Amino acid sequence: MNSFRIKSTDIKNNIFIPKYYDPEIENELFRLSNNHNLIKIGTLLQNGILSISTGDEIGKMAYGTGDIPFVRTSDISNWEIKTIPKQGVSQEIFESYNEKQDIQENDILFVKDGTYLIGTNCLVSKLDLPMLYQSHIYKVRVNENELITPHLLFLLLNTEIVQKQIRSFQFTADIIDTIGNRFLEIVLPIPKNNKEALDTSFEVQQMLTDRVKYKAVIKQFPLLMEESLRNGATDNFSEFLSKDLDEILEEMIQDTITLEFGDFSTFSICSSEIKNSIIIPKYYDPSIYDELHDLEKNCELRTIGELTKSGILSLSTGDEIGKMAYGTGTIPFLRTSDFSNWEIKTDVKQGISEEIYNLYKDKEDVQSEDILLVRDGTYLVGSSCMITQYDSKSLFSGGLYKIRTNDSSYLPSYLLLGLLNSYIVKRQIRTKQFTRDVIDTIGKRLDEVLLPIPKSDQMKKIISQQVEDIVQKRIEARENIFSSAIDLMNF
Incomplete structure (x- = not known):
């Protein structure tokens, strides 16, 4: 107006x-x-x-x-x-x-x-x-x-x-x-028309139930993923998904973000093991290395830095476009707080104009199946999500890494999202984050994080498909809820 x-x-x-x-x-x-x-x-x-x-x-x-x-x-x-x-x-x-x-x-x-x-x-x-x-x-x-x-x-x-x-x-x-x-x-x-309204609300109830069920899988996913990697089998995923919601809830863990920080008390290391003058104890958490050793039977351990150097992955950061650009349009400018539960928020906080988008779009080159991972932000560090067809027209901030898989036969993008959300990877990220100025970051230490990549191609394929199903079915339900809200006003 x-x-x-x-x-x-x-x-x-x-x-x-x-x-x-x-x-x-x-x-x-x-x-x-x-x-x-x-x-x-x-x-x-x-x-x-x-x-x-x-x-x-x-x-x-x-x-x-x-x-x-x-x-x-x-x-x-x-x-x-x-x-x-x-x-x-x-x-x-x-x-x-x-x-x-x-x-x-x-x-x-x-x-x-x-x-x-x-x-x-x-x-x-x-x-x-x-x-x-x-x-x-x-x-x-x-x-x-x-x-x-x-x-x-x-x-x-x-x-x-x-x-x-x-x-x-x-x-x-x-x-x-x-x-x-x-x-x-x-x-x-x-x-x-009360009957049509109630029918629509019942349909929305079913859509939300679908989102809740797959949200439960996301919540339980770190444990399912670690169990699968350790045992070299994926039956636990299909068994978990075959249960109804009440059965799933009985198995659920109740946790908050503190669980990612691990649980250890004291240990000792030789002075020769100190790296880059880093003397923060959590950086050397021995329980992480013990767990990674257990996973070597079924997984190949490769650092993100090694995968980037070999061309399997590409990493880049976004841009700080300035506050004057905020609110100039409706194209999403993605920041560290703009995603949760593996997906972009539907109500992204800041929007930008077509003109500003065109200035950065070629450099940032956001595509479907890119993964965004929080680089800076204390509690948010390590959070990640998948870019879908609904989010590809967007820009992202300098506090985020964009990770792209260049060799989908070796490391499919949805498998990578799953690995980034396993406890063993999230705990590594927590041990490597540090305070810079007034905010925490993982900085270039992300390169040091070891990914336990399954040796079995069949296992890669199944896990990747499971993760893709979770993402796509939740987004499909979300978009249908949007449509139902519009339809409700057209009765």
Whole structure:
């Protein structure tokens, strides 16, 4: 929109921010009113159809005390919680908040504070429990009724018209943006054709279930991968995938990112073994070398640096295009926080113009099946994702490595993604990261990381296919959910 006028009598609660009164939103809601009931979230709350509450700030001293996830705003992406949230708490701390927070399957977590993240939301699945969540998040529960289901509410929150309202209502409180109680002013366009709406929500439920099942595989993948590499067999993958979701959940590990840092106490090494004057103990973690030795029976151990020098891999970093380029368009500029669970976020934080994209596209040369890996960023270091056909028109920042396989017969790209997400590789990355200035990085030490590449071509093929299925099926479900949100407004 450019400019518009409103009467002074239309000013609400002394709010003088133009975007709050965006006439395009009013016009769109008026158009939808023919086939949709326009109901405010606040009305649903008053009528007992919804329950809304916020989480707690448990204090930084509680971080890292255990492996029960403490979900924060940055842990929600692509309508789900990250498989490995950044912070975990102990059983004791969990129990002190559990009764108050009372998180259940099909609750919706909605980010209320945080500028770009406001409006991000997800449905809680069985896979995410137990957990706690922070105060910057609303927990929304749909109570038993015939008007709306949790999955229909989830779909409505992710329609374009509702997301536009969220952006128009958010405001700055102190040093952070929030939607605050204006969340209750959001108008939900609920289709009058209740049967079609509920049918669509049921379809979305099935799509989300598919995403949850394959998310469970991603969460369990490091253990499945290590077991497969150690035993020289891939039966464990097919056995795991053949189970229904409830059976899978019984086997699930509950962990946070701290598990990647390993578990060792003391050891000694000769002074002659010190490399490049590095005297940080974790760099020489002997348990890693013991595990790599065990894998040599079925795997060929080759460093990323060696693979790059031989031409099997190509590594490059992105560019820092400058903040003035942010928001100039809709082409994604991928940064370290823009992916999780092996995929790019659908709502990438920064977009750039076609003109800026053309300046860098040949140099960065982003292609489908390239892998992005976080080089800089403390907890995010080592996180990786696969570029797909939906993401190839993009640029990426200097804090990321782009890794490309040039010899897919020896090292298929999806096998490489799987190896990068095995514990033995992620633990190596953690031992080699270091602090530079004010941020952690792995820098050029990525070249030192050993990849346990299966000797068996059949094993390579099966693992690669399993990883590709996980990525493609989750993305297919994601795109279908997008389409369903659009269809819901066209009833």
